[in-house]
Amino acid sequence: QKEVEQNSGPLSVPEGAIASLNCTYSDRGSQSFFWYRQYSGKSPELIMFIYSNGDKEDGRFTAQLNKASQYVSLLIRDSQPSDSATYLCAVNRGAGSGYSTLTFGKGTMLLVSP
Amino acid sequence: DGGITQSPKYLFRKEGQNVTLSCEQNLNHDAMYWYRQDPGQGLRLIYYSQIVNDFQKGDIAEGYSVSREKKESFPLTVTSAQKNPTAFYLCASKEGAQPQHFGDGTRLSIL
Numbered sequence: 001q002k003e004v005e006q007n008s009g010p011l012s013v014p015e016g017a018i019a020s021l022n023c024t025y026s027d028r029g030s031q032s033f034f035w036y037r038q039y040s041g042k043s044p045e046l047i048m049f050i051y052s053n054g055d056k057e058d059g060r061f062t063a064q065l066n067k068a069s070q071y072v073s074l075l076i077r078d079s080q081p082s083d084s085a086t087y088l089c090a091v092n093r094g095a096g097s098g099y100s101t102l103t104f105g106k107g108t109m110l111l112v113s114p
Numbered sequence: 115d116g117g118i119t120q121s122p123k124y125l126f127r128k129e130g131q132n133v134t135l136s137c138e139q140n141l142n143h144d145a146m147y148w149y150r151q152d153p154g155q156g157l158r159l160i161y162y163s164q165i166v167n168d169f170q171k172g173d174i175a176e177g178y179s180v181s182r183e184k185k186e187s188f189p190l191t192v193t194s195a196q197k198n199p200t201a202f203y204l205c206a207s208k209e210g211a212q213p214q215h216f217g218d219g220t221r222l223s224i225l
Contacts, residue, residue, distance in 0.1 A: 043219045104149075105156050106155055106156040
């Protein structure tokens with residue numbers, strides 16, 4: 001069974017700080033990587049996706065991918081209390097494992113204190 | 115508005131009863147998915163469908179069944195064989211290489 005690992009947290013940061021969320025995966029065939037935000041009691045909401053090694057920036061969010069190390073991260077700059085949520089890392093399964101099905105990590109809870 | 119609609123929001127199941135969760139999308143997406151989420155856990159794939167009249171088992175299909183008779187609809191039945199059905203059920207859809215997007219979910223509990 002291919003795995004996606006995340007630190008469960010909670011990760012606590014003060015307002016305005018940078019939050020760094022990390023994820024490792026075991027399937028070397030994975031090509032697509034996603035970060036979803038999930039508020040308590042709500043469904044996941046797509047934040048970022050990345051396909052190529054390196055960084056991808058969108059507003060206050062930066063996704064970083066290192067396929068050699070099988071590592072993907074999400075940086076949130078200028079963290080706000082409204083960023084407090086659980087962040088789910090998802091990785092597509094490699095070739096032969098189905099049509100773009102995803103394996104999800106268990107999520108990291110982020111708490112941003114005012 | 116385009117989107118994914120799941121109903122009902124809350125559902126209660128009696129012992130020995132089958133219940134069906136609805137998922138409808140008007141995004142014209144080919145692929146649809148059902149996940150289960152337990153407290154403090156990530157999402158686990160139950161079933162998925164790439165095209166009408168075709169679907170595949172995910173990681174935890176036992177005790178569940180699906181159909182895909184129309185492109186926009188992918189209902190999930192939780193059968194009496196599923197002994198621990200209490201969970202948050204999420205439906206998602208996608209088109210091609212685009213990311214999956216989720217409906218608002220259905221919470222299922224045992225009476």
